[in-house]
Amino acid sequence: MRFSSLKKKLLPPPQWRRPVIILLGIGAGLAIYIAHIANVGSYLTDDPTACVNCHVMTPQFITWRHSSHREVATCNDCHVPQDNFIKKYFFKAKDGLYHSTIFTLRKEPQAIVMHEAGQEAVQSNCIRCHISQVTDPRTAAGVSNHAENRLDRTCWSCHRNVPHGRERSLSSVGFHLEPLPVATRKGSFVPAWLDAQVNHTSN
Amino acid sequence: MSENIKNWLLFILTVAVVILLSYLANSIINRKAESQFAYTPQIEIGAHEPRNVVWGKNFPRQYESFMRTRDTSFATYLNGSKLRDALGEDPRLVVLWAGYGFSKDYNQPRGHAYAIEDIHNTLRTGGPTGPGTGPMPSTCWTCKSPDVPRTMAEKGIGEFYKGKWADKGSEVVNPIGCADCHNPETMSLQISRPALVEAYENMGKDIKDATHQEMRSLVCAQCHVEYYFDKNIAGQEGVPYLTFPWKYGTTVEDMEKYYDQMEFADWTHPLSKAPMLKAQHPGYELFTTGVHSQRGVSCADCHMPYQSEGGQKFTDHHIRSPLDNVANSCQVCHREESGALINDVFQRQKKIKQTQLSLEELLIRAHIEAQKAWQLGATEAQMKSILMDIRHAQWRWDYSVASHGGTFHSPVEASRIVSTATEIAQEARVKLARLLGQLGFSGEVAYPDISTKAKAQAFIGLDMDKLNDEKETFLKDLVPVWKKEAAEREAQMPIRPVSSRE
Structure with missing residues (x-):
C-alpha cells in the first residue's frame, strides 16, 4: 500500500x-x-482594463483607446493567439508570468517592444481579421512580389502607426484619468444633477 | 541525515518562502501605490469647475490647443475664424430679418474662446444698464459658457432661464470650454445642457444609450442645432425655456410641422406682417443627413482630429474649419491633394450659394409685394395663405444658410431645401400678383436700394446710432462691473492640488 x-x-x-x-x-x-x-481573476477575462493593472501598460492602453481599433478589437484579440482555447490560455499564462516577473524585478525597459512569440501572435491576428485584404486575388495576380511581401514581413513594418502610434514609451502619454473605456460606461453621459433636473413633461 | 538537521532545513525553507511571499505582497502594494502617482494630474478639478485655465493645469496640451481658437487668421469661402460682418457681405439679410435682432448685427462666428466677448459686443444683446434691462432673456447665455451648467446646478434650470440676459452677467464669464463637454472626474464626454436630453425624450429616445462615437457629435449638438424659447412649458409658464423642435424629427419639414401645429412665431415681419420663424443653426440636423454622418464620421473626427506632439497622441482641441488642417482631417481618409479637396468643398458651397442668393431676392420681393397689398387694402383672409408661404419659404431658406457648414455637410439636402423654398416663394408671388391685380395694381413693386448694409438698415428704419451708443455705454460701464463681481466670486473658489488629497 x-x-x-x-x-x-x-x-x-x-x-x-x-x-x-x-x-x-x-x-x-x-x-x-x-x-x-494583484487582481488575479481579471487575467482570465478579455477586458482591456486588466492590462493596465500594471501601470507600465498605460501608454499602450491609451494609444489603443485613441485608435479606430478600439471599436473592434481588445488587447487579447491581437496579442493572444485566438486559434483555440488551450493555446490562448497557455500563451496568456506564459506571457503573463514573464511580464509579472519582469515588472516585479523592476526590469521593464523605458520603451517596451514585443518579443518574437508576441510578434507571431499579433501577425496571425492581423491576418485573422484582414484576410480578405491580404489575399486579394487582384493584388496577388498583379503585384509581382506580393507573396513575399505578404509572407516574409510583418504588417506593422509598413503600417507603423497601427494602432499604438510610432512613439511608445513609459513617458509618452499625458495624464491618465479614465481607467475604463468610455464606450462601456453607459449612463455616465448625463451627470446626476442634470438627470434629476431636466423637464420630463413631453411637449 | 539526522532528523534534527532535516527539521531545521524544513524550518529555514518555510521561513524563506514566507519572506518571499511577503516581499511579493509588498512589491504589488508598492507598485499599485506608484500607479496612483504615475499619470496622475496636479489639480483636483471640482464638480462644476468653469475655469478652463484650471483644467489646463492637468491637460496642458488640450488646453493650449483650445486656446488657439483665439486665432482669427483663417478664412474659407463661407466662414473661417475671422470676424466677418455677414450683413455687410450680404445686405439682403437685413431686410429678410427686419424687425428681428439679426438685422441689427450679425457676424460670422469666431472661435469658442471668443464666446463671451462676442456676445457682449453684438448689438443684438443691446445696451442693458443693470439687472432687468435690455432686450434679451437670460436664456441667451445657455450656450456660451461652462458657468451655465454650474449656475443651473446651483439654482435650478428654470431659475437659470428666468429673467433678463443682464441679470446673469456676472455669473457667466468663462468662454465655452472643458466643462461643457467633459466629466471632471473621468474626462469622459458628457452632456451638460438640458435641452438635448429633453429633446431626446420628446423623440422617445434615451440619450444615455448613445455610443462613444455618437457622443463625439452629440456634445456639439447641445448647441449647434435649431432651437426656440418655449414659454408654455408646464410648471415653467412664462419662462423662455430653451427647447429643440425635434418631436416629429429633425428634417426641415418635421420642424416646420411642429412650429405650425403650435402656431409658434419668433417674430412678425414688419413689411409683410408674416409670422416668421428664425432658423438658428441646425448644423447637427443637416449634418446627420449627409454622407459623412451616414458613414459614421463624427464632428470631432474632422473638427478635432487626433494629433501627435512629442510622441503623444491627443485630440486637437483647436476646434476649427477642417480646411485649416486638411492633413489631419480630410486626408486621413481621402488620398487627394489638399487643394483638390478644398476645391471640392468650395464648389459645392458656391453652387448652393448661387441658388440661395436668388432665393433671397425672391423673398424680399414677396415681403415688399405683401406690404404693397396691405397698403392697397388687402384683407386678412386674402393674405393668410400668402403669409404662410412667406413664413415657410424663408424658414427653409434660413435653415439652409444658418447651418454654417451645411452646404458642405449635406449638399444634396441643402439644395433640396433651397429648391422647395424657391418653389414656395414663387407660389407666394403668383398669389400676390393675382391679389395685387384684384386690388387694381398691375406694375412692378419697386425693389428697394439695399446695396449696402447702411442703406438696408435705413430702409427698415433702424436707428443704428442709438444702438451703437447704447452698446458703447454698456461695454464701458456695466461689463467692467460684471467682470469685477465675477473675479471676486472666483477668488473664493479654491484650486486644490491633488497632493492635498486626504
Missing part, C-alpha cells in the same frame, strides 16, 4: 496537526491576499 505509507509520511503525527494546520492557513491566507491585491 504505497499510497497509505506516503500519506503517513506527509501527515504530521496527531499531536502536531493543529499547529501545522495553523501554519498552512497562514501560508494560504497570504497567497489568497496576494491573489486579491
Whole structure:
C-alpha cells in the first residue's frame, strides 16, 4: 500500500496537526491576499482594463483607446493567439508570468517592444481579421512580389502607426484619468444633477 | 541525515518562502501605490469647475490647443475664424430679418474662446444698464459658457432661464470650454445642457444609450442645432425655456410641422406682417443627413482630429474649419491633394450659394409685394395663405444658410431645401400678383436700394446710432462691473492640488 505509507509520511503525527494546520492557513491566507491585491481573476477575462493593472501598460492602453481599433478589437484579440482555447490560455499564462516577473524585478525597459512569440501572435491576428485584404486575388495576380511581401514581413513594418502610434514609451502619454473605456460606461453621459433636473413633461 | 538537521532545513525553507511571499505582497502594494502617482494630474478639478485655465493645469496640451481658437487668421469661402460682418457681405439679410435682432448685427462666428466677448459686443444683446434691462432673456447665455451648467446646478434650470440676459452677467464669464463637454472626474464626454436630453425624450429616445462615437457629435449638438424659447412649458409658464423642435424629427419639414401645429412665431415681419420663424443653426440636423454622418464620421473626427506632439497622441482641441488642417482631417481618409479637396468643398458651397442668393431676392420681393397689398387694402383672409408661404419659404431658406457648414455637410439636402423654398416663394408671388391685380395694381413693386448694409438698415428704419451708443455705454460701464463681481466670486473658489488629497 504505497499510497497509505506516503500519506503517513506527509501527515504530521496527531499531536502536531493543529499547529501545522495553523501554519498552512497562514501560508494560504497570504497567497489568497496576494491573489486579491494583484487582481488575479481579471487575467482570465478579455477586458482591456486588466492590462493596465500594471501601470507600465498605460501608454499602450491609451494609444489603443485613441485608435479606430478600439471599436473592434481588445488587447487579447491581437496579442493572444485566438486559434483555440488551450493555446490562448497557455500563451496568456506564459506571457503573463514573464511580464509579472519582469515588472516585479523592476526590469521593464523605458520603451517596451514585443518579443518574437508576441510578434507571431499579433501577425496571425492581423491576418485573422484582414484576410480578405491580404489575399486579394487582384493584388496577388498583379503585384509581382506580393507573396513575399505578404509572407516574409510583418504588417506593422509598413503600417507603423497601427494602432499604438510610432512613439511608445513609459513617458509618452499625458495624464491618465479614465481607467475604463468610455464606450462601456453607459449612463455616465448625463451627470446626476442634470438627470434629476431636466423637464420630463413631453411637449 | 539526522532528523534534527532535516527539521531545521524544513524550518529555514518555510521561513524563506514566507519572506518571499511577503516581499511579493509588498512589491504589488508598492507598485499599485506608484500607479496612483504615475499619470496622475496636479489639480483636483471640482464638480462644476468653469475655469478652463484650471483644467489646463492637468491637460496642458488640450488646453493650449483650445486656446488657439483665439486665432482669427483663417478664412474659407463661407466662414473661417475671422470676424466677418455677414450683413455687410450680404445686405439682403437685413431686410429678410427686419424687425428681428439679426438685422441689427450679425457676424460670422469666431472661435469658442471668443464666446463671451462676442456676445457682449453684438448689438443684438443691446445696451442693458443693470439687472432687468435690455432686450434679451437670460436664456441667451445657455450656450456660451461652462458657468451655465454650474449656475443651473446651483439654482435650478428654470431659475437659470428666468429673467433678463443682464441679470446673469456676472455669473457667466468663462468662454465655452472643458466643462461643457467633459466629466471632471473621468474626462469622459458628457452632456451638460438640458435641452438635448429633453429633446431626446420628446423623440422617445434615451440619450444615455448613445455610443462613444455618437457622443463625439452629440456634445456639439447641445448647441449647434435649431432651437426656440418655449414659454408654455408646464410648471415653467412664462419662462423662455430653451427647447429643440425635434418631436416629429429633425428634417426641415418635421420642424416646420411642429412650429405650425403650435402656431409658434419668433417674430412678425414688419413689411409683410408674416409670422416668421428664425432658423438658428441646425448644423447637427443637416449634418446627420449627409454622407459623412451616414458613414459614421463624427464632428470631432474632422473638427478635432487626433494629433501627435512629442510622441503623444491627443485630440486637437483647436476646434476649427477642417480646411485649416486638411492633413489631419480630410486626408486621413481621402488620398487627394489638399487643394483638390478644398476645391471640392468650395464648389459645392458656391453652387448652393448661387441658388440661395436668388432665393433671397425672391423673398424680399414677396415681403415688399405683401406690404404693397396691405397698403392697397388687402384683407386678412386674402393674405393668410400668402403669409404662410412667406413664413415657410424663408424658414427653409434660413435653415439652409444658418447651418454654417451645411452646404458642405449635406449638399444634396441643402439644395433640396433651397429648391422647395424657391418653389414656395414663387407660389407666394403668383398669389400676390393675382391679389395685387384684384386690388387694381398691375406694375412692378419697386425693389428697394439695399446695396449696402447702411442703406438696408435705413430702409427698415433702424436707428443704428442709438444702438451703437447704447452698446458703447454698456461695454464701458456695466461689463467692467460684471467682470469685477465675477473675479471676486472666483477668488473664493479654491484650486486644490491633488497632493492635498486626504
